[in-house]
Amino acid sequence: MADPLELLSRRLADAFAALAGSPVDPVVRPSEHADAQVNGALSVAKALGRSPRDVANDVLGRVGDVSDICESVEIAGPGFMNVVFAADFLADQLHVALADVRLGVQVPTRRETVVIDYSAPNVAKEMHVGHLRSTVIGDALVRMHEFVGNRVIRENHIGDWGTPFGMLIEHLLDLGEARAAEEFSVGDLDGFYKEARKKFEADGSFKERSRLRVVALQAGDEETLRMWRVLVAESTKYFNRVYRQLDVLLTDDDLMGESAYNELLPKVVERLREGGLLQQSDGADVMFLDGFTNRENEPLPLIIRKGDGGYNYATTDLACVIDRVERLSANRMWYVVGAPQAQHLQMVETATRAAGWLPSTVEMRHVAFGNVLGSDKKMLKSRSGDSVKLSALLDEAVERATAAVREKNPDLDTASQDSIARMVGIGAVKYADLSTDRVKDYIFDWDRMLSFDGNTAPYLQYAHARICSIFRRAGIERSSVDASLLALSAKEERALALVVLQFDSAVRDTIDKASPHRLCTYLYEVATAFTAFYENCPVLKSDEPVRTSRLVLCDATARVLSTGLGLLGIDAPEAM
RNA sequence: GCGCUCGUAGCUCAAUGGAUAGAGCAUUUGACUACGGAUCAAAAGGUUAGGGGUUCGAGUCCCUUCGAGCGCGCCA
Numbered sequence: 001m002a003d004p005l006e007l008l009s010r011r012l013a014d015a016f017a018a019l020a021g022s023p024v025d026p027v028v029r030p031s032e033h034a035d036a037q038v039n040g041a042l043s044v045a046k047a048l049g050r051s052p053r054d055v056a057n058d059v060l061g062r063v064g065d066v067s068d069i070c071e072s073v074e075i076a077g078p079g080f081m082n083v084v085f086a087a088d089f090l091a092d093q094l095h096v097a098l099a100d101v102r103l104g105v106q107v108p109t110r111r112e113t114v115v116i117d118y119s120a121p122n123v124a125k126e127m128h129v130g131h132l133r134s135t136v137i138g139d140a141l142v143r144m145h146e147f148v149g150n151r152v153i154r155e156n157h158i159g160d161w162g163t164p165f166g167m168l169i170e171h172l173l174d175l176g177e178a179r180a181a182e183e184f185s186v187g188d189l190d191g192f193y194k195e196a197r198k199k200f201e202a203d204g205s206f207k208e209r210s211r212l213r214v215v216a217l218q219a220g221d222e223e224t225l226r227m228w229r230v231l232v233a234e235s236t237k238y239f240n241r242v243y244r245q246l247d248v249l250l251t252d253d254d255l256m257g258e259s260a261y262n263e264l265l266p267k268v269v270e271r272l273r274e275g276g277l278l279q280q281s282d283g284a285d286v287m288f289l290d291g292f293t294n295r296e297n298e299p300l301p302l303i304i305r306k307g308d309g310g311y312n313y314a315t316t317d318l319a320c321v322i323d324r325v326e327r328l329s330a331n332r333m334w335y336v337v338g339a340p341q342a343q344h345l346q347m348v349e350t351a352t353r354a355a356g357w358l359p360s361t362v363e364m365r366h367v368a369f370g371n372v373l374g375s376d377k378k379m380l381k382s383r384s385g386d387s388v389k390l391s392a393l394l395d396e397a398v399e400r401a402t403a404a405v406r407e408k409n410p411d412l413d414t415a416s417q418d419s420i421a422r423m424v425g426i427g428a429v430k431y432a433d434l435s436t437d438r439v440k441d442y443i444f445d446w447d448r449m450l451s452f453d454g455n456t457a458p459y460l461q462y463a464h465a466r467i468c469s470i471f472r473r474a475g476i477e478r479s480s481v482d483a484s485l486l487a488l489s490a491k492e493e494r495a496l497a498l499v500v501l502q503f504d505s506a507v508r509d510t511i512d513k514a515s516p517h518r519l520c521t522y523l524y525e526v527a528t529a530f531t532a533f534y535e536n537c538p539v540l541k542s543d544e545p546v547r548t549s550r551l552v553l554c555d556a557t558a559r560v561l562s563t564g565l566g567l568l569g570i571d572a573p574e575a576m
Numbered sequence: 577g578c579g580c581u582c583g584u585a586g587c588u589c590a591a592u593g594g595a596u597a598g599a600g601c602a603u604u605u606g607a608c609u610a611c612g613g614a615u616c617a618a619a620a621g622g623u624u625a626g627g628g629g630u631u632c633g634a635g636u637c638c639c640u641u642c643g644a645g646c647g648c649g650c651c652a
Contacts, residue, residue: 027592039594046632077595078632122652159652258652284650293578294648306650313652340646342580370581371645408614436589440582441645447601448588452614454600455589462614470611509592521590524599531616540611576614 002097002104002504004085005029005036008069012038015062019055020044034074034082035498041079052079087488090497097501098483098556103563104504107149114145115153115324118336119243119250122159123235123257124168126190127242127390129372129380129444130338136433137369138336139248140516140568144507147567153328156250157320158239160232160257162313166214169227170206171196177230184234187241187391218310232257245394247426248569261319265311268318269304275355283307289350292343302347314348321352325362332363334514339368339439367514370441372433380444394426400450401425405576412575423571424450424458431457434568435520455524460561461572463527466534467558468574471551474540478555485545486552492533496553499529503560507567516568523564530557 005028016024026040041056048055056075066073071084097104118138121127138154145152171192172180183192199206216224236252243250269285272278278285279301286301294300302314324330335345345366352358374380382388402421409417432449435456436442452458471478488494506522539550562572 027594029592029594031595032598033595037594042594042632052632080595162652164651282649286649291579292648295577297578301649303650308650310650312650314650316652338646339581341652343647344652346580368581377644404614440589443588445588451601456600458614459600462612466612466615473611513592517590521599524590528599534611535616538611542611575612 002093002100002501004069004090004093004498004501006505007093008036008038008083008085011066011069012040012059012063015059016040016044018062019058020047028083030502031080031082033076033080035085035494036083038081038083039079041081045079055079056081085494085498087494090494090501091486091488093501094497094553094556095483095486097504098552098559102147103556103559104501105148105507106504111149111151112145112331113151113153113329114332114334115155115328115330116142116145116334116336117155117157117320118142119239119248120157120159120337121235121239123232124164124189124196125159125193125235126187126387127239128387129390129393130387132246132390132393132429133369133372133433133438134336134338135243135246135248135250136430136569137367137438137516138334139250140430140434140519141334141336141367141511141514142249143567143569144511144519147507148511153324153330154250154254155256155324156254158232158236158255158257160235161259161262161316163214165217165228165231166210166212167196167200167206168193168231169213169217169224170209171199172227172231174199177227180230181234184238187238187389189235189238190386190389242391242394245391245426246430247571258313258316261316261323264319264322265315268315268322271357272304272355277351277355278304287351287354289347289354291350292347302351314344314351317344317348318352318355318357321348321364322357325358330362332365334365334367336367336369339370342366342368365514367438369438373441373443375443375445377443394429396446397425397429397450398422399425400446401428404450409576416575420573420576423573424461424576427457427461427565427570430568430570431460431520434516435524437517438515455520457565457570458576460523460527460565461570461576463530464558464561464565464572465574465576467530467554467561470539470554472574474551476551478558481548481551481555483552483555485548487545487549488553489546490533490537492529492536493550493553496526496529496533496557499526500553500556500560503564507564519564519567523561526557526560526564530561 009026009028012026013024016026024040024044026038028036028038031037041052041059045052045055053075056079060073069086069089071086074082076082116138119131119135121131142152142154180192200210213224217228236255277287279288281301284303284307285305286303288299288301292300303312304315306312324333349364358364372380380388398421401424402418405417405421428449449456450458452462488497506519510516510519537550539547539554542550565572
């Protein structure tokens with residue numbers, strides 16, 4: 001553990017508990033009045049019917065000498081304890097954290113198996129900004145869980161099954177496979193889909209062929225399956241190109257499409273029937289779950305098997321839960337899926353808990369997110385009114401970043417410029433998405449996300465690049481600096497060290513809440529604390545031992561920035 | 577109609593139930609032959625949509641009104 005605030009909380013917990021007669025977790029938080037503020041005394045005082053300042057005094061008496069951690073502790077205001085940490089303590093903690101690959105971030109006491117369901121594009125359909133959110137948020141959560149040592153299973157639940165495939169396969173036949181592959185390879189999936197849809201709506205015979213084709217597909221007709229595989233293969237090839245462009249971890253090994261659960265679906269029905277959980281309604285097999293009603297205020301069913309005997313997505317999602325719990329032994333299942341799916345996922349959870357498939361020890365969590373909006377506060381659309389293609393958006397990000405890098409750093413060779421522009425452009429798009437509270441909608445704004453001011457990827461990357469520049473200029477390897485020589489005296493040094501040490505709790509808090517923006521906010525604080533230090537505390541111009549000490553602090557800051565950005569899936573260039 | 581989510585500075589966003597609600601942009605005023613000015617310092621800007629309640633303490637929890645978005649039976 002590295003966070004001084006949490007260490008202090010632990011240190012005080014026993015004294016609080018002894019006084020209160022029950023366990024207390026004293027809240028220690030950053031404060032503008034001191035390094036940290038302890039506010040456990042107020043709540044304890046209420047329970048004891050005593051004055052908060054009295055309680056605070058008592059606690060300090062019981063806890064004894066804290067001078068190894070604190071330079072001063074003052075009781076202030078209505079009963080807060082204002083704490084200033086001892087500089088040596090901060091330096092020691094940082095020294096220890098720097099020896100750790102995780103920079104002091106605690107790992108869970110029990111290694112967990114976390115299934116993260118994210119991205120989920122549809123076969124033969126374009127990826128758009130909605131997929132951006134799921135992909136980028138999911139990918140960041142994957143990286144964080146892996147970082148703290150959990151076993152992470154990525155699942156890309158692509159839409160590769162269902163009635164549209166009759167229509168798509170017939171269109172594939174009409175078009176010819178070579179021609180279709182060509183359309184897919186240039187990324188014109190929407191064109192393909194729209195043409196198929198148009199024919200389906202206009203041409204009765206095509207519609208009938210499509211219907212028959214769905215039947216053939218579900219019956220396992222070999223030639224039909226072969227063509228279906230062509231569609232899936234060409235689409236995933238395209239998805240992979242976008243994933244590489246976006247620099248996320250997803251590969252073919254993570255594909256777990258709807259079709260993967262087909263053979264489980266009859267078993268789902270069977271198990272529900274055996275459990276007496278199925279009911280008939282309008283010819284369909286359904287589950288009625290407490291608390292869900294429809295427009296007429298009647299019970300709303302979860303449809304397990306349609307009137308025509310087919311299955312739909314609810315059945316697949318139930319099968320998914322079974323698979324993840326029973327085959328993968330998941331402790332946690334996180335669904336990085338848009339907010340509109342909330343009710344559906346609640347029904348799936350309620351149903352699988354009722355069926356006994358989802359034990360209370362297994363967490364099922366909807367990591368919901370809002371929409372990407374344009375400057376008009378409506379769903380982001382291209383000029384033509386279509387949804388924005390993700391690949392086109394990412395291309396534009398890199399183009400814009402390239403222009404900026406060429407302007408700011410014209411002497412750099414083109415290859416380096418391109419490489420940096422990619423990190424900056426893609427980083428800016430990801431960071432813009434990750435840095436706001438995911439449950440809210442956010443407004444997509446090129447100028448803001450690519451700005452070097454404010455809470456943006458370029459600002460953080462710039463702070464990192466400046467630190468690298470100091471070491472370059474000094475001709476010193478970052479790894480060669482002796483961290484034991486760290487000593488903190490200037491107030492900007494102390495402030496920076498204190499923030500850097502909170503990487504530990506920032507990462508864990510971000511995972512707890514599945515909210516990447518928390519890590520973003522933290523990293524922004526690191527960067528601003530660094531620039532304050534940078535302005536006021538010369539590094540290379542200082543004499544020893546201050547010079548080396550400040551180099552240690554620079555290295556620590558750079559490591560937190562690059563590691564933190566890495567957890568968000570964003571690269572930190574050494575120059576830009 | 578029922579349900580879910582959201583409403584914070586002119587704009588874009590933060591804020592574990594804790595002191596005087598914080599940043600960036602824009603506005604105004606300062607600091608440059610610089611360890612990278614792609615920066616920094618400062619000023620100004622708020623009835624946290626309105627109203628009740630719980631609490632020692634509410635932007636945060638509860639109720640309610642208003643506003644915005646979304647969902648609600650065989651698409652996924």
